[in-house]
Amino acid sequence: MTGLSGLRAVVTGGASGIGLATARALAGQGAAVAVLDLEPGGVSEPLLGLQADVSDDASVRAAVEQAAERLGGLDILVNNAGIGAVGTIEDNPDEQWHRVLDVNVLGMVRTTRAALPHLRRSAHAAVVNTCSIAATAGLPQRALYCASKGAVLSLTLAMAADHVREGIRVNCVNPGTADTPWVSRLLDAADDPEAERAALNARQPLGRLVTADEVAAAIVYLASPAAASVTGTALAVDGGMQGLRMRPVDRS
Numbered sequence: 001m002t003g004l005s006g007l008r009a010v011v012t013g014g015a016s017g018i019g020l021a022t023a024r025a026l027a028g029q030g031a032a033v034a035v036l037d038l039e040p041g042g043v044s045e046p047l048l049g050l051q052a053d054v055s056d057d058a059s060v061r062a063a064v065e066q067a068a069e070r071l072g073g074l075d076i077l078v079n080n081a082g083i084g085a086v087g088t089i090e091d092n093p094d095e096q097w098h099r100v101l102d103v104n105v106l107g108m109v110r111t112t113r114a115a116l117p118h119l120r121r122s123a124h125a126a127v128v129n130t131c132s133i134a135a136t137a138g139l140p141q142r143a144l145y146c147a148s149k150g151a152v153l154s155l156t157l158a159m160a161a162d163h164v165r166e167g168i169r170v171n172c173v174n175p176g177t178a179d180t181p182w183v184s185r186l187l188d189a190a191d192d193p194e195a196e197r198a199a200l201n202a203r204q205p206l207g208r209l210v211t212a213d214e215v216a217a218a219i220v221y222l223a224s225p226a227a228a229s230v231t232g233t234a235l236a237v238d239g240g241m242q243g244l245r246m247r248p249v250d251r252s
Helices: 017-028 057-071 094-119 143-166 183-187 193-202 212-221
Strands: 008-012 032-037 047-051 077-081 125-130 168-175 234-237
Touching: 008 017, 008 057, 008 094, 017 032, 047 057, 047 143, 077 094, 077 168, 077 193, 077 212, 094 125, 094 143, 125 143, 125 193, 125 212, 143 168, 168 212, 212 234
Parallel strands: 008 032, 008 077, 032 047, 077 125, 125 168, 168 234
Antiparallel strands: none
């Protein structure tokens, strides 16, 4: 399929997990794709790997300019880079709050700010932010992470309003618990990884974790001309976790 032929995309945090799945899916649809990541060394053709730290404005600006130059412009920005945090408000020190908000929220601000001059020149400009079920559901032991993703959801709506008349669409995806390297590390650190995985599977009505490819497919849709009338939308890819209220399974 080549629904994105001729379009140029940048994906942050694109060297692993949802970001890598998204970069590959965009390329599979015909887009030219640059991946911005702290460690882009593992990125292979047809993807273009560029080193960038979304917590550093100069690094972001340099990488976005290099991507636009190498690709011949920019039509799609996927703000995917982010980090996690575990704990209640008593558990995370101020320094960790500053770090997570700096990466998860300001990282999107920096990258979008750098990309806007290029997006304004595009006939098909789209920004997709990776948000989370954590923005719309209270999750235990995730106070800091939930706060950061709640900010991403609000930021997405504000950006959509600010730039709609410039022809730039802005949306986000809200994955449920996804089978990504970060979740795998959390499971590995649990006292009983198998039981913890079973619990994560069970809290999503579909009974399993979301896959990175499923989230990528939603991102590609929002970035594509097929979604030309979609802006200011949060698309849940969460196995029904946010919207469904299931009865407990009767095992008697």
